Amino acid sequence: MTLVDSTASTVGGPGLPQERRLVTEIPGPRSREIHARKQSAVANGVGITLPVYITAAGGGVVVDVDGNSLIDLGSGIAVTTVGNAAPEVAAAVTAQVNAFTHTCFTITGYEGYVEVAEALNRLTPGDHAKRSALFNSGAEAVENAIKVARSYTGKQAVVAFDHAYHGRTNLTMALTAKSMPYKSGFGPFAPEVYRAPLSYPLRDGGLSGAEAAKIAITQIEKQIGAANLAAIIIEPIQGEGGFIVPAEGFLPALVAWAKANDVVFIADEVQSGFGRTGAMFASEHEGIVPDLVVTAKGIAGGLPLSAITGRAEIMDAPHAGGLGGTYTGNPIACAAALAAIELYERGDLLQRAREIEQAIRAKLTGADPRIAEVRGRGAMMAIELVDAATGEPDAALTGKVAAAAHAAGVVLLTCGTYGNVVRFLPPLAISDALLDEALDVVVDAIAAN
Template identity: 65%
Template sequence: MNSEELHKRRGAAVARGVTSVIPSYVERAAGGSLHDVDGREWIDFGSGIAVTSVGNSAPRVVAAVREQVERFTHTCFMVAPYESYVAVCEQLAALTPGTFDKRAALFNSGAEAVENAVKIARHATGRQAVVVFDHAYHGRTNLTMALTAKSMPYKHRFGPFAPEVYRAPMSYPLRDGGLSGEQAAARAIDVIEKQVGAANVAAVLIEPIQGEGGFVVPAPGFLPALAAWARSAGAVFVADEIQTGFCRTGAWFACEHEGVEPDLVTTAKGMAGGLPLAGVVGRAELMDAVHPGGLGGTYGGNPIACAAALAAIETMRELDLNTAAQRIEAWFRPRLDAVAAAGAGIAEVRGRGAMLAVELVRPGTIEPDPARAAAVARACHDAGLLVLTCGTYGNVLRFLPPLVISEEQVTRGLDILAGSLLAQLPG
């Protein structure tokens, strides 16, 4: 069955609100490539949105999943516990920033992890207000839609949303008029203190590098200043590391780049080699503040997903995927900088490790150019390169290759990308 036939079946069976980036249907995938049912190869600069960091069907993950499926598929940890759940929590405590005593709990998705981090912060502090930031993305459930900044397509006509969520200005160096990280933090803190009140803040929740909001890297000093303020205010500093975690930025977690030690960290995406698993990990006194039975879920920490996570983490260590992410950045940056210098309407090349992006603007301005971003992405897709767009303004091309991608695959992909950008120079 080919993609055209599958697309007809889809139209009769799948809700139209669920969309896809490329028109082809995947049959198999490995390393840095996808192969569709029509026999076509796609170079993968998306990783299922930063999920298959260790590569699709990574050998250790496949073996671990097969072994676990043969032993048992589900008991519910809240009913009959098992060792792999405990082992994943131990790994989270060991890998996340901070040498303090930690505890962890496992869930199914990033949105669920964020919701539980908010629950924990509110329970531990006795406060209700949650501070988030412009351009943030935290999920598609009711609470996480409230936490997310962008209306279309995530929030449009889905309200009313959960209350006691407040938005502060983000550090966005391209659009901040030269503010330093400390100055941008002072601006945000001023908004929080005036509009919310420090004594009311349960949690300050932030992506160390924003994902869907445009791969915005805050100016140096912004995150440490916010973390310090939260601590002084008695609020919980929560790092949403769902997209940035597990070697994606060239460190286990992106907070490490500035020495920030969050009180709580949310994880998902890359942690389990493609299987659905998420977690909240942080200070023991916060995590243990919740009464017994207050955290959980039927599928949270499913044994198959836990086995996959342990194998994925072992793969990350064995292949040194932090170094691999740094190497990928070294392959990408010169090409992206060269295309930007050629007058391709790129206002900024940004990101860390294998989490990189270019922001497209109209000539001589920083006015967003979402139409061109969409056109370039389509041209890449036509040529066999999977790239994703993002950003509050829809004008950012983002690159999230698997961390096991080869230099040859990156070179071929960048050739396609550069050609697509330069073939559609801004008028």
């Protein structure tokens, strides 16, 4: 880490010095000043994990208003996967802004929307005929995926899973498992949403994927019935629930059951898609082909865009006008997505994600007895922290580790149903040196607590 007295450049993108640099304490005086204004001007329900205020970002760092350069292990929650202010994305956005900013695709169309749909149809798993529809946020796309499934099947019930996170709209809160902070006090929620047990290898007694799937399917059949079920929705690797990777065979068994029972299988790849796991989509790791794939986050290099892509006959079920919205598939976001997708398709970013996984596993496996598991894929990795004597989740330790990392200049996120998971979502543009330095900070923070 470099300690200096001068402020950093405010020019964004990968041209920023790639270093951890602390000029002040974290947060610094200027950030504290802005945060006081935030508390007066912004609704209390909009929280900030690390109250520093950013002026520039690129590569593996974010620079705050006090000139501190922090290592970014969050990527805006898996959004800036190709790197913040990536030159290709910035250039595409600039060109589109200079052409036009909005027409509403459902009023007068534009080619960028069509090109993004074509790319998604090409890239998502399966060689069947596909259609796509674009939206703004992951939650909005999830909600529309449920609409599509219900329209296609004529059925209403939907199954989500333990530890799931699918968003904060009314329907997606119903799909989401964790109460605080996502659901508490916001009901009643949308009806006809049911929950099934997930394969959680660390905590389900060592069940195989097939065994865990049998338990889930039996519950679905007995408590809901396939004749009433429109869709199963699942994250191939869970996000907010703790970066849980189901045991091998769990997902294929669910897909096979859904296919046999005329149930739409929806893969929520909002956090796990677009190269994050070392494949374009996490579904590819077990060779599953979802009926519908929901994407967002990393799709557009930091601009708000989301999508549903799926089997043509399913996607075409809703009537004309049943899908869409004023800002859905905004032309600026589409331009950013096309530039980002081109970067993913070159292939080196997928390899980079796999290299990041290797580095994280090498650094953290066996680093402390309170690390119960190092899990995940690619640049979507996590550690679960527990009491070494009992194996019980240790949320207090997790909070202390995150706070220590923040104070040391590392942007670090936590998650998990039990609040005891530290997650690693670095941009794929991060350097080996910065990643190694940030992981050292985390290891030291665990040891110190």
